[in-house]
Amino acid sequence: MNGFKTLLAGVLAVPLGLAAAPADAQDWPTRQVNLVTHSSPGGGGDVMLRNLAPTIENKFGVSTTVDNRVGGSGAVAMTWMATQANPDGYTLLSVTPTQLITPLRAEGIPSYEDLTPIARLFLDPTTLYVHRNSPIETIEEFLEEARANPRGLTVGIGSAGSLDQLVLQNFMAATDIEVRTVPHEGGGDAVLALLGEHVDAVVGEPGQALTHLEDGTLRMITVFQDERLDAYPDVPTLSEVGYDVVSNKFRGIFGPPNMDPDLVEAIAEALGGLYQDEPWNTYWVEGSLNPAFLGPDDFKANLDVANEELRSFIESLN
């Protein structure tokens, strides 16, 4: 059903996208770009923008600022974008599924429909990993153990109500197993718990455990996406063992409401052309992100689908 919706949305989006393709392409950027994030300094969105900023400066010769509008799990930044920001294309917000989840959790917060989705840039791969000392070597063994011992395994996640928890829930439902979900105060803490062997496995991004996955302290056993990761060619996707659970942990850019569609296209195009520039390139390669560019219309269609799935997930938490 969801797949059909995506397809339909995609089919509808293609002609729209073509129609919006500007006859006289707008020049962007020609002056200072203000990049807004809900992350505090050092957080995921902040680090992303602090890599994007110098890349834009190098390539286009304009200056940039990074603006941390922290608070309300992203609500502060979303509200500011929806009500205060100028839709001239020079104030942009970095987004992750948090910007979908927060408006679903509480009333009165602007949602993605109140802003202008510009481009999806990356997908963060979601993976399952265990400790080197674990007797579990493969995803099949993990499933066997979980079936033999319902609620016996503990699986750490970064935080409650996050996309990682949704993936874990979908994983349990699809494979008909039950494990105990252990939320932490962020992905780094979950990795620490696994390093100390206090939990049996962690669902999360490889980026948060990079050095430990590389030196073999932690062992990745499956990937929740359509294709294997380039950096881990030996780790099977979950669909290879017969279950279809794919995470949609996107990273993208929104603008304020009421932007000129030509301008939106121009920004999307400019951002989509940065993948090979430095330090952007180093940032996503080191972080194991998958470039997954979607223009404004495809991104919007993708968000519609993701939002429905998250809505039922948030309702299930209540």
Added chain:
Amino acid sequence: MIDYASIGEAFLNVMTPYTLFFLFLGVLIGIVAGILPGINGAIGISLILPFTFGMEPAAALIMMLGLWGGQNFGGGVTAALIHAPGAASGAATLFDGYPLAQKGQAGKALGIICIASSIGWFLSTILLALIALPLAAFALRFSAPEYFAVGIFGLSMVASLATKNIFKGAIATLFGLLIVTIGTDPFSGLPRFTFGRYELMDGINFLIVMIGVFALAEVLVQVQRGGVQEKMVSFSRELPSWPEIRALLPVILRSSGIGMLVGTAPGAGGSIAAFIAYSEAKRFSRKPEEFGHGSHEGVAAPEAANNATEGGAMVPLLALGVPGSGAAAVILAAMVLYGLRPGPQIFVQQPVLVYSLFFGLAMGAVVLLILGLLLTPYLAMVMRIPRPYLITGIAGVAFMAAMAITGLLFDVRLVLLFGVIGYIMRRYEFPAAPMILALVLGFMIETNLRRSLILSDGDWSIFFTRPIAATILGLAILSFLFPILRTLLSRRSSLKG
């Protein structure tokens, strides 16, 4: 085994005018950042980050480490001078630093803050260099029950912070714990007690509460005291004497150890370390009655501890690649930007860089000592400002700080609310310190209690069957009963006498 060549090279790297200049600059910016309310280490470091792109990674990182340490000192300075910590880590310095400065000994208060900070910083660096890897391995043995036990141990200090009336202390503690429940339920991800306000979804920043309860409440108390004509307290810029410093060495040593250990635990950080060190100093002091009235030990303990957490926080950062605090997270992000990969291998692959960081940290402590003592007489001049101007200024700073932390007008109103609450508490002699302690520890206690019970599948014995957790909980019970027993015993003996 010991790589002398790398150590030598690192030493020469750090001792260049280039690196020392940036270290000096980092510490200076850090002191200013610490004094400016609302600018913490993480924000300060991310502000200078863009300027470091062209620099050598080692020098850039050393500059950031210098900023981090200087910021801890600056936070203590404002706590002592204007009753408002400029950074969260300075919270516990306020209890004795402010009374000491009010007694006219501002120079001594700042001098002790500077010396204790520098020594704590220096010692934790040495410990870090010696035992980073084994310590990281030990820290990994800490799981939810252990962190819960540490939180309870911290909370047991309420008994020694609330000396006058243990029941009022308990009420203040519970009030603090209630405030912590506002925000997002960490185990369902849903908002709780937010009254429909999205500004409350991340909870109430404890710096906001502190600025209200301490700085603004102080302003209200002073205003009521009136006496515009009143002469300003005379003050001395005199620094502490050598015998005074020597007498503080044991307390500084012990507090540095506490700070180092607490800093190693991710998420605990400078303010928790400072509180634990303060309470331990009081427990071991020969003059516990001086605490709260300008005790030198009460100033030295939290400052040594909060600077020592920096060396401690470098342990998980370097050895595990896990940041234990906001400032550490920015430094980790910077390291990744420079193409460095913190983790156990960095000690093998980049020994020169790692040793350079150690030497840079150690030199940072020396720089702080020099800079801090040079600046102290000028900083202490704040005390010369006539009281009406000073308290007006403090009120302004309090609201500005609220604005600087989040940029939300909502938080400015919160500061006002907590200022009034703080005033009422002062009026009816409810101690504010236990409330702040509960705010600092509440989240850690709640999440780790609930996480422990998920890990044990609802079995409470997890807290008694794990040796480390059980030991810490046992200490917590003793530490809770100790001040009460001592009061009872001294009463009995005085009755007999």
